[in-house]
Amino acid sequence: xxxxxxxxxxxxxxxxxxxxxxxxxxxxxxxxxxxxxxxxxxxxxxxxxxxxxxxxxxxxxxxxxxxxxxxxxxxxxxxxxxxxxxxxxxxxxxxxxxxxxxxxxxxxxxxxxxxxxxxxxxxxxxxxxxxxxxxxxxxxxxxxxxxxxxxxxxxxxxxxxxxxxxxxxxxxxxxxxxxxxxxxxxxxxxxxxxxxxxxxxxxxxxxxxxxxxxxxxxxxxxxxxxxxxxxxxxxxxxxxxxxxxxxxxxxxxxxxxxxxxxxxxxxxxxxxxxxxxxxxxxxxxxxxxxxxxxxxxxxxxxxxx
Numbered sequence: 001x002x003x004x005x006x007x008x009x010x011x012x013x014x015x016x017x018x019x020x021x022x023x024x025x026x027x028x029x030x031x032x033x034x035x036x037x038x039x040x041x042x043x044x045x046x047x048x049x050x051x052x053x054x055x056x057x058x059x060x061x062x063x064x065x066x067x068x069x070x071x072x073x074x075x076x077x078x079x080x081x082x083x084x085x086x087x088x089x090x091x092x093x094x095x096x097x098x099x100x101x102x103x104x105x106x107x108x109x110x111x112x113x114x115x116x117x118x119x120x121x122x123x124x125x126x127x128x129x130x131x132x133x134x135x136x137x138x139x140x141x142x143x144x145x146x147x148x149x150x151x152x153x154x155x156x157x158x159x160x161x162x163x164x165x166x167x168x169x170x171x172x173x174x175x176x177x178x179x180x181x182x183x184x185x186x187x188x189x190x191x192x193x194x195x196x197x198x199x200x201x202x203x204x205x206x207x208x209x210x211x212x213x214x215x216x217x218x219x220x221x222x223x224x225x226x227x228x229x230x231x232x233x234x235x236x237x238x239x240x241x242x243x244x245x246x247x248x249x250x251x252x253x254x255x256x257x258x259x260x261x262x263x264x265x266x267x268x269x270x271x272x273x274x275x276x277x278x279x280x281x282x283x284x285x286x287x288x289x290x291x292x293x294x295x296x297x298x299x300x301x302x303x304x305x
Contacts, residue, residue, distance in 0.1 A: 013062040020068030022191040122162030133167035141201035185247040219252035224281035228288040
């Protein structure tokens, strides 16, 4: 259903994500990261740091204006994504030609000034988006052409139905915005396609997906890294600071209560912080573990001995 938002209580920063070139894309991501995150001095090398989302100053949302999809003609500049600041969840998109805010069903409480809100029939979980899209994240090709198609699909959408074309478009844009903000590994995999005239695509690997599904666990453990030999979180293993920095860019603040509030079951949003905000990394045999991974390893050893 439709209703006009009159609220002026939302304080939201506005950022631009420029897809014109690989450099402008990475520079745009770094501007957003620096604006919402605080560097961790214990995980820093050569001027690059792991950042933790700070608690903010009341701006619980921010807007990302998509630019540069068609750098030659300067078209396709009317898409805006609305993102929750404390966890980087994309709540929906705004068509700036008519200022309609299409928000996912699990974000029906979210308002944004100057827009008319439409609540979509589906939620923002990857489970739902992949089902409606009819494609898995590891089967999804992302390049300039597919983003242009996705942009046009979003701009032509109307009504409350979460359609296949909208689900596919949002899967792509969430990957190259929110997930790329979180993970340099995803940023690096996609950015090279922007300067590639052959039309080469970025396709998420199983390792990329594994990172996204363990963002909460990584966020809980990495602040306790102080030069241990390696870090183990599930199947993810980092053997050095540079390995961490090459994969992860921005983590949750797991000791700030807002980062631990889940709207849905944990299997729908496995990237949330652990429910117990006191859970920290555990160092065992010079390896920094997350507690569930270490517990599973020790249990298997006990059973086999």
